[in-house]
Amino acid sequence: MKKRIFFFDLARCLAATAVIAIHVLAPYRNELGIISFGEWVTAVSINSISRWAVPVFILITGALLLSDTRPFNLRYYIRRRLSKVLIPFIVWSLFYAYLSGWSAQGFDATTVKAVLADSLSHETYYHLGFFYYFIPLYLVIPFFQLAIQQADIKWIYAFTCVWLITTLLFLLKIDGPWSWQMWLYSGYLPLGYILYKKIPITSGTVAAITLLGVSALSITIYAVVSNSLANEEYTIGRWMSYKTLNVVLAASMVFMLCRYFGENLPKKVSQIASVISRHSLGIYLLHPIFLWPMKEYGWYQGHPGWVIPLWIVISGSGALAVSWLLSCSRKTAWLLP
Template sequence: MRERVLFFDLLRCVAAIAVIAIHVLAPYRTELGGIPLDQWLTAVGVNSVSRWAVPVFILITGALMLSDTRPFDAKYYVKRRLGKVLVPFLVWSMFYAYLSGWTAQGFDFATVKEVVSNSLHHATYYHLGFFYYFIPLYFVIPLFQWMVRHMDDDALYAYLALWLFTSTLFLFKIDGPWSNQMWLYMGYLPLGYVLFKKIPLNRSATTLFTGLGLVALAVTFTMVVMNSLDAGKYTVGRWLSYKTLNVVLAASMIFMLCRYVGEGLPPKIQKVVSFISQYSLGIYLLHPIFLWPMKAFGWHQGHPIWVIPLWVILSGAGALAMSYLFSRSAKTRWLLP
């Protein structure tokens, strides 16, 4: 059990940091030709090698919930699992709809009204799009739990093979029924379970997944840069999608690496990792508040090699501190599941 706790804590930490980095570098991505090439390459490089962040959160959910052997209780599941995420999401959606009305020029209520009117189909703020495909996954988790408990491993592996094949088709823009967003995201759930419960934790397995992941990251960066330079503008095709084979391989690499090294962390680092992990979802929800000045006032001038780490630290630390303060009171604790 101790290994499991450290392992997932470490995963949540690195995923939270990577998500913040993706959001910090956003202003640089479309600046091809407008900023020095080395600056653009740095930002695009960070973007290309960190797309595994969001899928890792889904892998964690799959690993934990599909390995849960307790009998399924629908009432408990809806209230404690689904409701615990859904209600805070709705509250924060309204808060960020309000925040979207603020710019360096002041407040625009018309923007808020438009954002709220579109909220059924579009996130009220850039980071909340995650919940539009994450929350629906709760409706298929019980099906995967039944599959894990009542079917043999061959059926699970066959499903994953088919899912990986369709994620490859989607990457190369060969579309069909398999291009459905729900289908492409839900495969991460049983993949997380398999990586956690079925793949042996040894150097050979970790090396294999690391090799595949590094190749995927290198190809991703190369394709994004080449496509953009050829087009004369930032263009990524589907190489930075969360639903494609290259990102699946990168996310699997991170999962296995954290699983492999998690138990060997020094005690002091373990405490820090566990503390950050405890508030990782709060960090995800709150960090855009602390990035708002950077985006509103253009406070990202400078080389991204130092601007990105600086704002990751500032916004991450601010979100962590706010999450901790929210957790201290029963009146606000429920806002950060």
């Protein structure tokens, strides 16, 4: 039996929380000049420092799957890896297409039909966009596994270095073939493997990566706030993209900090993190259900400093509870990856 690696639990727990925060604060982002400047900056700052959430999930996937030394088995891979994510995604896409037809004014079937018609190229609900670039990564994972198992590790280092350069070019709006979405997301996979298996977990290394991550977050906040003020409206450029160097550095920092501290957490904290981790994708899939009334009925009045944490707890707890209930029966457990 494999020893459980607790830092992955911690990383998933933090990433799930940050994802919810991003979705909770959404109503505040475009309120520049409408709400007080302090409230707007609070929400935008939380948004700026939370963009690492989705990339951390991809880093974890790369760390785990690329470190698997077993020979590649296509049948097992499709049945136990790809289909385990793909089938729930399809089911929940249909559910959220239906939910998209509901608003505070009632149900609109026309909206549902339009959402479904566009579902091959666009998510049926705002949080499902993650799967449109995550699922295709399963096509390239076997090639990375093969390269790591049979080729010189320098190849992976070289690939990752080139990828990091292209994330900077994309941030600076220097576009080219490297701007292809699949390329810009795929680099997180070998990066996760390198951060997990090849970077020494020393205080000096963690301090250096933390310095880069904090600097990236600070620059992101400054860039978004200053650009928005200059344009007198919420303006993010590419600073909030998951495909840019600033977000890569922030995600790497969170991953390494979890790796540094995660194995020495108090037992009670580890147990809580493990439960949340086990249901992290369930929380990801389900939390918008509990945010629906907040957004449709405007239940976010108040300073985001307390409104955001409150709704993180409400929607996160509700999603965790439903995820747990679904996992209790074999008839419904397959609905959540």
